[in-house]
Amino acid sequence: MKDSILWTTAQAGPDNIAAAVSDNEGLPRYFRVQTETSMDPKRDLMKIALSDVRAKSLLLTLTNLGYSLYFHAAGESRFIRHDRLRHHWPAVKSGAVSVSENEIFYTFEEPPSGRVERLVVVFSPVSSRARLVRYFRRSFGTLQKFIAPHTAVLRVADMGGVKGAFYLDTTALPHNSLNIHRLIEDVAGRFAVPREKVVIYGASKGGTGAVYHGLAGGWRSVAVDPILSDEWYETYKKDYHFTAGDVFPAPKQEVFSELFAEISRETNSLRPGTVIITSSRSPQFSYTFDAIAPLRERITVFDSQNTEIRKHPDVAPKTIYAQVMAINSLLLGLDLPVGQRLIP
Incomplete structure (x- = not known):
């Protein structure tokens, strides 16, 4: 694993995830997902995914890779890998x-x-x-x-x-x-x-x-x-x-x-x-x-x-x-x- 954090956007969907993980030589500890400027910055990826097909596909892809949404603010939803939860959760x-x-x-x-x-x-x-x-x-x-x-x-x-x-x-x-x-x-x-x-x-x-x-x-x-x-x-x-x-x-x-x-x-x-x-x-x-x-x-x-x-x-x-x-x-x-x- 080269980087502990990888970034993507909600509108990009899941298309780039596999390549990004491969280039990173493994799953990062965190994924950060930026929402588009046209989206309400207060809406996290779960809420966006209820009406946006590509955002939902991205959310499910990250979930199936073992990530959980743990924070959202200012148009950014942050995900953490399951095995890191015990080290991160206050x-x-x-x-x-x-x-x-x-x-x-x-x-x-x-x-x-x-x-x-x-x-x-x-x-x-x-x-x-x-x-x-x-x-x-x-x-x-x-x-x-x-x-x-x-x-x-x-x-x-x-x-x-x-x-x-x-x-x-x-x-x-x-x-x-x-x-x-x-x-x-x-x-x-x-x-x-x-x-x-x-x-x-x-x-x-x-x-x-x-x-x-x-x-x-x-x-x-x-x-x-x-x-x-x-x-x-x-x-x-x-x-x-x-x-x-x-x-x-x-x-x-x-x-x-x-x-x-x-x-x-x-x-x-x-x-x-x-x-x-x-x-x-x-x-x-x-x-x-x-x-x-x-x-x-x-x-x-x-x-x-x-x-x-x-x-x-x-x-x-x-x-x-x-x-x-x-x-x-x-x-x-x-x-x-x-x-x-x-x-x-």
Whole structure:
């Protein structure tokens, strides 16, 4: 590698990237992307890419090479190579955020008692900020106040992809889900927390991860209006999550179809305590309901009828009471009804 920084422009698209990397004799630590003077200098490359085909192609190319947008100002979007994140991110350097040996970023909150007997793993929802914190949006920040005593909280960042990897594998991070699995195992093992006292929790994108890791890893889980298909956002929201363009080895609908089918064939192996809190008023409901069909009568689905729910982001804040109930029930080993149940 000759230079640690390479420059390009949004309008140039991805055409010059391969040649620039070759001439540089390797991937630089950083890419800096200048937007054209005709573009709003306050709009980062993610925002520009929603309506500009070449800018989107450039963004996806950099993402698949393992770069993340970490800063934007004055018409310049800056990208950093994944393996440099731990050396660059101020929260990591200050010790506020920890990094596993497999490059998974996380925080750990001990319970007030100092005794760790249970563990809640929190996955983050989507954020669109042109900062690294978009991968680690804090979800339910006051959770510690409402869960059973002696319960620690492990918050896991969702690095990879443009707006996160949804805690799945990506082209650039093909072992991402396994590394997340290892982190949870390691933290639970450190405090001798048994598997049945671990609950994975998340809303939206975090809910995607909660469903996947709960079922694939054999942990209890509470997922709030999870996104189990890419179709709606790709069709109606201009691919708002940037899931197209080979960023992921397979679309979510395929990932979950295979996972649910595999588990449904294992007669006695359904992992205990899978809870999905959703609403038939959310545009994600039909996708979720269809996706879980093979397991619908073997997991718990709470369908909120709250008339204040009008869109997907409304589900989480309007169902907090059900989330707390479900998390604590699973932590304490209390039975929840399987199948679909209507809730307020």
